[in-house]
Amino acid sequence: xxxxxxxxxxxxxxxxxxxxxxxxxxxxxxxxxxxxxxxxxxxxxxxxxxxxxxxxxxxxxxxxxxxxxxxxxxxxxxxxxxxxxxxxxxxxxxxxxxxxxxxxxxxxxxxxxxxxxxxxxxxxxxxxxxxxxxxxxxxxxxxxxxxxxxxxxxxxxxxxxxxxxxxxxxxxxxxxxxxxxxxxxxxxxxxxxxxxxxxxxxxxxxxxxxxxxxxxxxxxxxxxxxxxxxxxxxxxxxxxxxxxxxxxxxxxxxxxxxxxxxxxxxxxxxxxxxxxxxxxxxxxxxxxxxxxxxxxxxxxxxxxxxxxxxxxxxxxxxxxxxxxxxxxxx
Numbered sequence: 001x002x003x004x005x006x007x008x009x010x011x012x013x014x015x016x017x018x019x020x021x022x023x024x025x026x027x028x029x030x031x032x033x034x035x036x037x038x039x040x041x042x043x044x045x046x047x048x049x050x051x052x053x054x055x056x057x058x059x060x061x062x063x064x065x066x067x068x069x070x071x072x073x074x075x076x077x078x079x080x081x082x083x084x085x086x087x088x089x090x091x092x093x094x095x096x097x098x099x100x101x102x103x104x105x106x107x108x109x110x111x112x113x114x115x116x117x118x119x120x121x122x123x124x125x126x127x128x129x130x131x132x133x134x135x136x137x138x139x140x141x142x143x144x145x146x147x148x149x150x151x152x153x154x155x156x157x158x159x160x161x162x163x164x165x166x167x168x169x170x171x172x173x174x175x176x177x178x179x180x181x182x183x184x185x186x187x188x189x190x191x192x193x194x195x196x197x198x199x200x201x202x203x204x205x206x207x208x209x210x211x212x213x214x215x216x217x218x219x220x221x222x223x224x225x226x227x228x229x230x231x232x233x234x235x236x237x238x239x240x241x242x243x244x245x246x247x248x249x250x251x252x253x254x255x256x257x258x259x260x261x262x263x264x265x266x267x268x269x270x271x272x273x274x275x276x277x278x279x280x281x282x283x284x285x286x287x288x289x290x291x292x293x294x295x296x297x298x299x300x301x302x303x304x305x306x307x308x309x310x311x312x313x314x315x316x317x318x319x320x321x322x323x324x325x326x327x328x329x330x
Contacts, residue, residue, distance in 0.1 A: 018036070058116065069271060108129075138299045142184060151311070155314045159193060161196075164198050168203070170236070176237040176238075216243055225251050242274045249265055269286050282321050283320050
């Protein structure tokens with residue numbers, strides 16, 4: 001009202017100019033903007049949200065922001081969101097369902113325009129709550145079993161297949177696999193892709209030992225110790241993520257084994273520190289920045305009521321060969 005009174009125009013004209021709408025004469029626009037600057041006026045986003053029912057805010061729900069993979073995802077998502085005029089709020093669940101439910105309720109109460117969601121567990125409770133509340137959502141990375149809604153994820157079976165073929169083609173015939181938590185669909189798919197390809201290549205089930213981790217370095221260390229406890233240890237190990245692979249490398253060295261001369265190790269993700277291990281870690285790259293970008297693009301189509309041509313996007317993994325794998329010569 002003060003800006004309108006100072007500039008000698010209506011409140012509606014001030015609103016149109018502040019929101020950069022067309023059809024306003026240049027002289028009028030200049031007079032209103034001069035009044036805006038003189039009075040130090042700033043649009044009040046809460047009031048605007050009450051009127052428009054839009055907050056221009058998106059949310060990213062992740063299981064562990066300390067995980068380098070999710071940190072990369074959040075950074076890329078924030079960059080894309082800002083470029084499109086949106087703010088990004090990050091909720092950290094610590095893989096706790098109660099915390100996840102609390103964050104989802106907070107997103108609903110704050111009128112978040114849309115949510116990108118990394119599930120804490122392999123269920124659809126929170127996604128169903130978002131849907132019933134009318135808030136558009138996209139599942140990213142961890143896609144619950146049976147979920148048919150919008151999603152962006154890695155082709156996890158293909159990732160396991162790539163790791164198996166790489167190690168087999170380097171002459172290895174005794175294998176180990178450090179899986180992620182098998183309560184999660186993506187961990188089961190990575191294991192399935194690895195083991196089914198080994199079977200296809202003629203490797204019997206008893207020639208591949210499997211140990212389960214929880215994505216962290218320490219669990220990879222413990223899992224490798226279990227794999228090495230057998231009478232005949234594997235010469236090649238595929239870890240379902242890089243952090244566990246780094247822990248596995250440490251355990252192998254503590255056991256007196258050289259990487260890669262005595263045992264080859266492949267990770268998955270291609271986090272930044274993978275290239276700076278000793279030796280540098282061979283891994284299957286998961287493009288987290290691309291996942292985040294695709295998820296935001298898909299989410300905003302839903303926010304704007306557009307119909308996306310592909311609502312379930314699967315990104316292809318890529319092998320990155322470094323020095324933690326070598327050839328076995330018979």
